[in-house]
Amino acid sequence: MTMPMATTSGWDVAGAVLLVLWALAMWAAVAVLAYAARGPVRPWVYRGSAAVIGLGVLGQLGHVQEHIAQAGYWLGHPNSPAWMTPWGTGLANGLQLALPGRPTFGMELLHLTGNFIFLAGxxxxxxxxxxxxxxxxxxWARMGVWMQGLHGLEHLVLTLSVAFGSRAVGLSTFFGLVGPGPGLTTYRVWWHFVANVVGSVVFGLALYHLWRERREVRATFVVRTVPEITRRAA
Structure with missing residues (x-):
């Protein structure tokens, strides 16, 4: 997959920085919330987790639409290089500045970041x-974490292989054994499209059941007073 290079604007850089900070902030929040959830009941963990989930939904909506757009473009141009939306291209160009000598690094880092935002949700x-x-x-969330965790690992390997000067190496690139061309583009576009759509469906089902079971889930964060606990025991 090639990444169109263009003049990088200040907006591209700002967007790229904010996207990376978004992902880092979400994972910092997940770490704090997961640690806090191991101790006594803390109602703020419920609110914090809900905020992380909401940000994950927002991030995945932007992420999956990029893959839908790429697949749609492929349907009309199956022999052309992979396409990215203007906003996706801008973010990738901004991220490319981290390693300007490694073509496609910005694109790989963009998708890695998007997948880790999804995984945080x-x-x-x-x-x-x-x-x-x-x-x-x-x-459903456990299934999604396993699926998206493996998908995120794929993107991590792709990003690191490009960063260290190799072709993108991963399941979605035939481990770098196939040269650039329509065949590799087709395989990679549809590989990631399917992975993201299936992952989004699993996430959606987890959210659907979370909404239906919200009272049961919310009840686990209710702090009961000592007299109430004693009365129930009696």
Whole structure:
């Protein structure tokens, strides 16, 4: 997959920096929330997890539309290089400045960042359902974390291989054994399209069940007073 290079504007750089900060902030929040959820009931963990989930939904909407647009472009131009939306190209150009001597690094880093924002949203569902282990929301979220975790690992390998001066190496590139061309472009575009659409459906099902089971999940964050606990025990 080639990345169109153009003059990088200040908006491109600002957007790229904000996107990376978004991902880092989400994972910092996930770490804090997951640690806090291991101790006594803390109602703020519920609110924080809900915020992380919301940001994950927002990020994945932007992420999956990029892959839908790429697949749509391929349908009309199957023999052309892979295409990116103008906003995707701008963000990739901004990220490219981190390693200007490594063509396509910005594009790889963009997709890596998008996938880790998505994964953080799924992790948020796992945190919010930590004490509601029998809910369907948690089962779907666990499936999503495994699927998206493997997908994120694929993007990490792709990004690192380009960063170290190699071709993009991964399952979606035949491990770098196939040269650039329509065949590789077709395979990679549809590989990531399917992975993102399936992952989005799983995330959507986790959110659907989380909404249906919201009272059960919310109840696990209610702090009961000592007299109430004693009265129930009696």
């Amino acid at each position: 799924l992790a948020g569902v796992m945190v919010i359902t930590r004490h509601a282990v029998r809910t369907r929301a948690r089962r």
